[in-house]
Amino acid sequence: MMDKPLGSTSPKAQNIANEVRRRIVEREWRQxxxxxxxxxxxxxxxxxxxxxNKALQLLAEEGLLERRRRAGTRVAINPVRKATxxxxxxxxxxxxAGMAYGxxxxxxxxxxxxxxxxxxxxxxxxxxxxxxxxxxxxxxxPFQLEDRWIxxxxxxxxxxxxxxxxxxxxxxxQNAPYLGAELTFSAANADAREARLLQTQxxxxxxxxxxxxxxxxxxxxxxxVACQPGHLISTEGIxxxxxxxxxxxxxxxx
Amino acid sequence: MMDKPLGSTSPKAQNIANEVRRRIVEREWRQxxxxxxxxxxxxxxxxxxxxxNKALQLLAEEGLLERRRRAGTRVAINPVRKATxxxxxxxxxxxxAGMAYGxxxxxxxxxxxxxxxxxxxxxxxxxxxxxxxxxxxxxxxPFQLEDRWIxxxxxxxxxxxxxxxxxxxxxxxQNAPYLGAELTFSAANADAREARLLQTQxxxxxxxxxxxxxxxxxxxxxxxVACQPGHLISTEGIxxxxxxxxxxxxxxxx
DNA sequence: TCCGCCTCTATGTCTATACTTATATTGGGT
DNA sequence: ACCCAATATAAGTATAGACATAGAGGCGGA
Numbered sequence: 001m002m003d004k005p006l007g008s009t010s011p012k013a014q015n016i017a018n019e020v021r022r023r024i025v026e027r028e029w030r031q032x033x034x035x036x037x038x039x040x041x042x043x044x045x046x047x048x049x050x051x052x053n054k055a056l057q058l059l060a061e062e063g064l065l066e067r068r069r070r071a072g073t074r075v076a077i078n079p080v081r082k083a084t085x086x087x088x089x090x091x092x093x094x095x096x097a098g099m100a101y102g103x104x105x106x107x108x109x110x111x112x113x114x115x116x117x118x119x120x121x122x123x124x125x126x127x128x129x130x131x132x133x134x135x136x137x138x139x140x141x142p143f144q145l146e147d148r149w150i151x152x153x154x155x156x157x158x159x160x161x162x163x164x165x166x167x168x169x170x171x172x173x174q175n176a177p178y179l180g181a182e183l184t185f186s187a188a189n190a191d192a193r194e195a196r197l198l199q200t201q202x203x204x205x206x207x208x209x210x211x212x213x214x215x216x217x218x219x220x221x222x223x224x225v226a227c228q229p230g231h232l233i234s235t236e237g238i239x240x241x242x243x244x245x246x247x248x249x250x251x252x253x254x
Numbered sequence: 255m256m257d258k259p260l261g262s263t264s265p266k267a268q269n270i271a272n273e274v275r276r277r278i279v280e281r282e283w284r285q286x287x288x289x290x291x292x293x294x295x296x297x298x299x300x301x302x303x304x305x306x307n308k309a310l311q312l313l314a315e316e317g318l319l320e321r322r323r324r325a326g327t328r329v330a331i332n333p334v335r336k337a338t339x340x341x342x343x344x345x346x347x348x349x350x351a352g353m354a355y356g357x358x359x360x361x362x363x364x365x366x367x368x369x370x371x372x373x374x375x376x377x378x379x380x381x382x383x384x385x386x387x388x389x390x391x392x393x394x395x396p397f398q399l400e401d402r403w404i405x406x407x408x409x410x411x412x413x414x415x416x417x418x419x420x421x422x423x424x425x426x427x428q429n430a431p432y433l434g435a436e437l438t439f440s441a442a443n444a445d446a447r448e449a450r451l452l453q454t455q456x457x458x459x460x461x462x463x464x465x466x467x468x469x470x471x472x473x474x475x476x477x478x479v480a481c482q483p484g485h486l487i488s489t490e491g492i493x494x495x496x497x498x499x500x501x502x503x504x505x506x507x508x
Numbered sequence: 509t510c511c512g513c514c515t516c517t518a519t520g521t522c523t524a525t526a527c528t529t530a531t532a533t534t535g536g537g538t
Numbered sequence: 539a540c541c542c543a544a545t546a547t548a549a550g551t552a553t554a555g556a557c558a559t560a561g562a563g564g565c566g567g568a
Contacts (some may be wrong), residue, residue, distance in 0.1 A: 002538090004259075008532055009522070011520085011523085012521075012522070013521080020434065022470070025432070025433055025469050025470055025507075026430050026470065027430050028389050031428055031429070031431075037547085037548055038346075038548070038549070038551080039548080047522080047523085048522065048524065048525095049523095049549095050342050050522075050523070050524085050551095051522060051523080052523085053549075053550080053551090054278055054507075054521095055524045057549095057550090058550090063555085064431065067548090067549065068530080068531075068532095068549075069529065069530040069531060069548060069549045069550075070530060070531045070546085070548050071531070071545055071547095071548075071549090072547090072548060072550075073350040073549080074546085074551080075566085077428065078342065078346065078424075078427055078428060079342055079427060080340050080341065080346075081340070081341045081344045081432075081435065081439045082338045082339065082340050082341070082490075083341060083435065084336045084337065084338045084339070085336070085337050085338070085489060086334050086404075087334065087335045087336070087337060088332065088334045092332070093452065110409065114533095123259055133520090133527065145374070151522090164400065170332075173332055173333060174265060174285055174331065174332060175285070177278050177279050177285075177318065177333060178279070179275065179279055179493075179494050180492055180493040180494060181337065181492045182488065182489070183337045183487075183488065183489040184368070184486045184487065184488040184489070185439050185461060185484065185486065185487045186461055186484070186486050186487070187441035187442075187459040187460055187461040187462075187481075187483075188441075188459050189443075189457070189458070189459040201566095202444070203269060203457055204443070205441040205443040205459035205460065206441055206442075206459065207439060207440055207444050207461070211523095215279050216276070216279055216280065222524090227441075229441075230440070231440065232438045232440050233438065233439045233440070234437065234438040234441065235339060235436070235437040236336075236531095238435045240272075240433050240434060242317075265550085266551075266552070267552085269558040289518080289520055290545095291517090291522070292518070293518080294517095301553085302551070302552065302553045302554065303553095303554090304521095304522095304552075304554085305553080306551095307519075307520075307550060308517090308520090308551095311519095311520090321518090321519065322518085322519080322560080322561075322562095323517085323518060323519045323520075323559065323561060323562095324516085324517055324518050324519075324559090324560060324561045324562055325517095325519090325560090325561070325562065326517090326518060326519080327518085327519085336552080359563070370545095442548085444550080475516095496531075
């Protein structure tokens with residue numbers, strides 16, 4: 001007979017979280033208002049306090065609730081919600097889009113880190129780093145362009161590698177797990193070289209991503225990635241099954 | 255005397271997570287390798303299994319571990335790490351940067367949703383929506399530009415509001431909590447109007463953010479935000495206290 | 509050989525209980 | 539009135555024990 005609690009899926013903490021979300025979204029509990037404490041909710045939902053705690057911590061991380069010891073839990077006034085960007089290797093992105101992946105290293109040098117790069121990595125300017133530029137292709141079309149600086153002191157194994165052969169993106173992800181990362185998005189007009197490599201016009205607006213990673217030994221690498229024009233980076237949907245789903249018939253006519 | 259376990263901070267699950275991270279980063283446990291099961295780690299760290307479970311679940315969410323029932327836990331081959339972008343109200347962003355906040359509504363209409371907008375919101379094209387454009391200022395300089403469509407069916411209270419007076423961004427965040435959201439980043443060249451409103455040149459590369467939110471009644475709003483040239487959007491640092499911290503003396507000379 | 513069923517293991521989840529800790533409130537004491 | 543110390547409350551965390559469940563591996567039958 002499968003007697004599920006109340007027309008919901010199984011994990012109890014999830015159900016509690018969903019129900020609390022519902023009460024907030026339907027304004028049963030309004031912004032800034034204090035909600036019943038864990039013990040009370042545990043009784044209401046017939047669960048252990050630990051289970052309620054798990055649910056509420058989840059919602060607090062989402063930004064919907066604010067919790068303080070002794071003061072209780074209240075609905076956030078300005079919910080600062082969080083979206084997550086997943087950082088995968090380029091090959092996966094390309095192949096997931098159903099395209100054939102390609103990769104080409106266009107330049108390699110060992111040179112002194114300019115101030116901007118040194119600052120990003122937290123190193124003294126002038127330290128000699130490996131510097132490379134590469135293009136990633138999808139079905140033969142340029143997909144993105146990377147301009148990367150690597151501090152091989154943090155990844156000694158790399159010293160023996162032939163950078164011309166290497167897909168730095170994949171090699172690093174698979175061989176140099178990091179402890180910390182910094183990621184920023186911005187936009188820039190393509191310069192002549194970027195336009196040529198991406199097969200577009202100079203001046204074209206490009207989505208730029210800067211990524212820097214560290215391990216226990218220090219900064220590993222910093223990359224500037226320029227995406228092909230029109231490229232979108234989207235966050236993982238913050239989607240919590242509600243009562244509403246898009247009409248299937250709503251695909252735009254034309 | 256403060257006899258802390260092993261030179262680490264208190265929450266036990268955190269310590270276990272940190273130690274596991276260390277073993278991964280220092281290649282004690284290599285990519286793809288299976289790690290001891292929860293019961294074994296519980297004994298090693300002298301903790302309950304639930305505590306170890308919490309630690310490992312954390313690392314799995316981070317993308318460092320892959321866990322499967324019966325198959326055990328192993329170090330991810332291609333760690334797909336996650337970074338989080340926090341979505342706060344514009345006023346907070348501006349004031350946090352130490353600037354005075356300003357806001358101006360430049361246009362309001364009620365018109366039929368064009369196909370692109372309808373598609374983003376999952377509505378049938380042609381539905382009449384509120385459409386507004388506004389500029390957010392920081393210290394009198396344009397900070398960002400929003401072009402917003404609102405489905406007042408999902409937020410009935412809004413029907414009584416004077417849109418010219420309203421800061422839609424804040425009003426919605428504070429009064430219309432959402433269940434789901436979609437967020438994308440891209441880049442575009444400024445057109446004549448955008449250039450004028452942002453006080454820059456046409457063609458200037460702009461960082462564009464599209465955001466759509468839903469509640470239980472349906473789509474609430476979709477916005478296209480164009481950021482002031484040079485604006486950066488950065489993710490919350492994935493920073494896990496390691497042994498390494500940047501040299502304080504490393505600020506770039508000049 | 510190959511397929512489907514059974515078994516057993518590692519993770520997933522919940523519970524009851526206990527103790528810790530931050531902090532709002534209260535009640536002095538000056 | 540004001541400041542400080544004591545108190546109590548709600549969240550934070552850990553624990554042992556239990557049961558659920560996915561799924562890998564093995565077994566047997568066709």
